[in-house]
Amino acid sequence: MTEFFPPFVIYILAALVLPLLPNGHFRSAVAVLVPIIGAMLIWNLPEGLHNQIPFMGMELVLLRVDKLAMIFGLIFSLAAFLSILYAWHVRDTIQQVSALLYAGSAIGAVFAGDLITLFFFWEGTAIASVFLIWARRTPGAYATGMRYLIIQIASGVILIAGAALFYRETGEITFDRMTLGSIGTWLIFLSFGIKCAFPLLHNWLQDAYPAATVTGTVVLSAFTTKLAVYALARGFPGTEILIYIGAIMTLFPIFYAVIENDLRRVLAYSLNNQLGFMVVGVGVGTELALNGTAAHAFAHILYKALLFMSVGAVLFRTGTAKGSELGGLYKTMPLTMIFCVIGAASISAFPLFSGFVSKSLILSASAHEGHYIVWGILLFASAGVFHHSGIKIPYFAFFAHDSGKRPREAPWNMLLAMGITAFLCIAIGSYPAPLYALLPYDVDYVPYTTSHVITQLQLLFFSALAFTVLMRTGIYPPELKSVNLDFDWSYRKALPAILRSTVGIISAIWGGIIGTAQALIGAALVRIYSVYGPGGAASRIWGTGTMVLWIAILLGAVLLFNFVELNRG
Amino acid sequence: MAGMTENQNEDTSKFPALGRALLFLDKKENIERVVRGLYILCALLVVADFFYYKKVYFAVERFPGFYALYGFFMCAALVICAKGMRLFLMRSEEYYAPMDVEAEDYPEDGLDRERVDD
Numbered sequence: 001m002t003e004f005f006p007p008f009v010i011y012i013l014a015a016l017v018l019p020l021l022p023n024g025h026f027r028s029a030v031a032v033l034v035p036i037i038g039a040m041l042i043w044n045l046p047e048g049l050h051n052q053i054p055f056m057g058m059e060l061v062l063l064r065v066d067k068l069a070m071i072f073g074l075i076f077s078l079a080a081f082l083s084i085l086y087a088w089h090v091r092d093t094i095q096q097v098s099a100l101l102y103a104g105s106a107i108g109a110v111f112a113g114d115l116i117t118l119f120f121f122w123e124g125t126a127i128a129s130v131f132l133i134w135a136r137r138t139p140g141a142y143a144t145g146m147r148y149l150i151i152q153i154a155s156g157v158i159l160i161a162g163a164a165l166f167y168r169e170t171g172e173i174t175f176d177r178m179t180l181g182s183i184g185t186w187l188i189f190l191s192f193g194i195k196c197a198f199p200l201l202h203n204w205l206q207d208a209y210p211a212a213t214v215t216g217t218v219v220l221s222a223f224t225t226k227l228a229v230y231a232l233a234r235g236f237p238g239t240e241i242l243i244y245i246g247a248i249m250t251l252f253p254i255f256y257a258v259i260e261n262d263l264r265r266v267l268a269y270s271l272n273n274q275l276g277f278m279v280v281g282v283g284v285g286t287e288l289a290l291n292g293t294a295a296h297a298f299a300h301i302l303y304k305a306l307l308f309m310s311v312g313a314v315l316f317r318t319g320t321a322k323g324s325e326l327g328g329l330y331k332t333m334p335l336t337m338i339f340c341v342i343g344a345a346s347i348s349a350f351p352l353f354s355g356f357v358s359k360s361l362i363l364s365a366s367a368h369e370g371h372y373i374v375w376g377i378l379l380f381a382s383a384g385v386f387h388h389s390g391i392k393i394p395y396f397a398f399f400a401h402d403s404g405k406r407p408r409e410a411p412w413n414m415l416l417a418m419g420i421t422a423f424l425c426i427a428i429g430s431y432p433a434p435l436y437a438l439l440p441y442d443v444d445y446v447p448y449t450t451s452h453v454i455t456q457l458q459l460l461f462f463s464a465l466a467f468t469v470l471m472r473t474g475i476y477p478p479e480l481k482s483v484n485l486d487f488d489w490s491y492r493k494a495l496p497a498i499l500r501s502t503v504g505i506i507s508a509i510w511g512g513i514i515g516t517a518q519a520l521i522g523a524a525l526v527r528i529y530s531v532y533g534p535g536g537a538a539s540r541i542w543g544t545g546t547m548v549l550w551i552a553i554l555l556g557a558v559l560l561f562n563f564v565e566l567n568r569g
Numbered sequence: 570m571a572g573m574t575e576n577q578n579e580d581t582s583k584f585p586a587l588g589r590a591l592l593f594l595d596k597k598e599n600i601e602r603v604v605r606g607l608y609i610l611c612a613l614l615v616v617a618d619f620f621y622y623k624k625v626y627f628a629v630e631r632f633p634g635f636y637a638l639y640g641f642f643m644c645a646a647l648v649i650c651a652k653g654m655r656l657f658l659m660r661s662e663e664y665y666a667p668m669d670v671e672a673e674d675y676p677e678d679g680l681d682r683e684r685v686d687d
Contacts, residue, residue: 140669258651259659330594334587367626375627383640384647399594409585451624455636458614462640465611468604470648477652483665484658492665 004050007041011104015097028088039077061113067440072110072230075298079222087215088413095135099219101128106223114173115163126152132216144211151204155194162187196228199248203488210264214312221308222301229278238285247374249276250381257388263311263321270389281362287441292361299354306343306421317407323479328402337398339418346425348390354425357432357447383463
């Protein structure tokens with residue numbers, strides 16, 4: 001058991017030092033270097049448990065290194081590098097620092113060997129990332145950030161509650177394979193599910209990602225949800241319920257993606273759908289499936305970042321990411337358009353692009369285990385992804401009807417970040433061997449077979465055909481300025497309305513009680529006053545003499561009573 | 570449809586070279602060519618199904634053009650269902666709160682900005 005320099009520490013150190021550096025190219029260069037150093041540290045970690053710290057009779061493991069942690073650690077480093085490069089021009093210290101802390105927390109969580117350490121970094125990602133939303137400094141972003149923070153912190157609180165119950169039950173805090181059954185494991189599962197955007201727990205994602213800053217969304221897209229996928233792959237591989245949860249996750253977001261106007265929210269829905277594929281992989285739980293989940297997470301982080309970068313560049317130059325306001329931008333932003341199309345081809349799993357060599361592992365694994373309905377859903381979801389992410393995003397941003405907007409091409413640093421990401425998407429798709437070598441298990445899978453290439457091309461080109469036919473016949477729904485109700489309606493509208501009306505009813509009842517009591521007391525007072533007050537009936541009848549007489553009688557009675565009592569004793 | 574310029578006399582000399590090279594996408598007849606190319610490609614892909622041994626997991630995959638039909642009809646169904654969902658899910662942008670979905674303030678002449686917070 002030797003001590004190693006934990007990779008997350010470099011991020012925290014950099015976040016502390018960064019505000020002291022002059023705000024300019026030098027500071028950006030330092031920030032970009034951090035993930036490179038971090039990746040080198042990760043690369044050189046030997047497998048095993050390191051940096052064990054005794055803590056209140058338990059043993060914390062800061063570094064648990066194996067192939068699963070390794071691939072997630074490396075892709076998180078790569079994502080941090082690309083998104084910080086993309087944000088080179090940002091001079092907002094809050095965003096610079098929170099991006100580093102966020103990436104560092106995610107990497108720390110991946111190497112956490114116990115539930116307490118995991119909890120610490122789990123909350124770290126929540127707190128660091130919310131500043132990327134608040135940094136937009138609009139009222140909408142502030143409110144969204146609050147909702148996001150509450151949900152993310154709740155996920156952490158549920159995690160620590162689950163960990164405590166798990167400890168009481170087993171006497172262990174090791175973060176390893178668990179079986180659903182006790183309340184403790186269910187709570188841990190729920191906590192992972194919130195961050196993984198399970199159906200009905202998902203709306204924080206579509207709420208928060210379009211609300212963050214241009215560069216913040218790129219950072220956000222990489223870490224939180226994939227950390228949750230990692231946690232599920234670590235804690236609950238082969239848990240059957242995940243197959244069905246994942247299948248639903250691939251399915252329903254694509255419907256929303258078709259009618260959503262905000263292109264960054266479209267991407268958030270398709271991110272949710274892609275997570276579904278990974279969750280199915282975890283649920284199937286075979287070596288092929290878990291390899292698929294890891295490979296798909298790796299490829300997905302890159303192409304999703306690329307898509308968010310290209311739409312972000314459009315937002316940066318035009319001030320809007322709404323499909324209804326955009327169109328015709330290919331004329332003046334052709335490079336951004338090409339990068340966007342590469343990202344779109346990758347998420348759609350075109351042959352030679354990264355999605356093709358990663359998603360198919362999961363589809364094959366589910367088919368191999370005989371889950372044919374799930375396989376059919378995944379196939380439908382694959383076609384649907386091409387439809388809304390592959391065609392809709394580039395089409396409505398860069399082609400469609402000419403919006404008349406003639407923005408300049410994206411800044412150099414954005415183009416560079418997009419260029420590197422696009423290169424990686426094609427490199428992984430064309431030559432998957434290095435990616436396969438990083439996977440947790442040995443890979444015995446050949447993505448490029450005649451059957452696979454032709455069937456995939458059929459699926460994709462006929463989806464494109466459907467788009468063309470629907471577009472030409474005018475059936476395709478136009479992009480409209482609007483929002484669509486999703487499950488968040490329950491806590492943004494229904495619950496507040498219920499609370500408001502409950503408060504209304506309670507205050508009405510309270511007001512009624514108080515009012516009635518006041519009226520009764522008032523009436524009684526008036527009555528008493530009218531009888532006993534000056535000029536009242538009582539004072540009219542009983543003159544002063546009568547009162548004196550009565551008091552004398554009363555005193556006489558008391559005297560008599562006492563006299564009788566005394567004589568008796 | 571794709572790329573209809575309202576102002577045909579627009580000065581395109583300020584566009585990047587790559588953007589100018591792609592301006593053929595603005596012409597209607599070229600769009601027609603792209604669409605026709607798609608039709609031909611689709612036809613070829615279905616024909617190709619008869620000329621190789623398809624390695625499959627499920628019997629249904631053996632049906633010639635299964636993936637083509639599945640892709641086409643499922644996508645058409647997806648769009649039509651989603652369009653139907655609009656009837657009862659669509660609300661105005663201000664439904665939850667005013668300015669809920671707006672970007673930060675952004676001046677028209679800010680197209681040349683280099684920083685988000687300019």
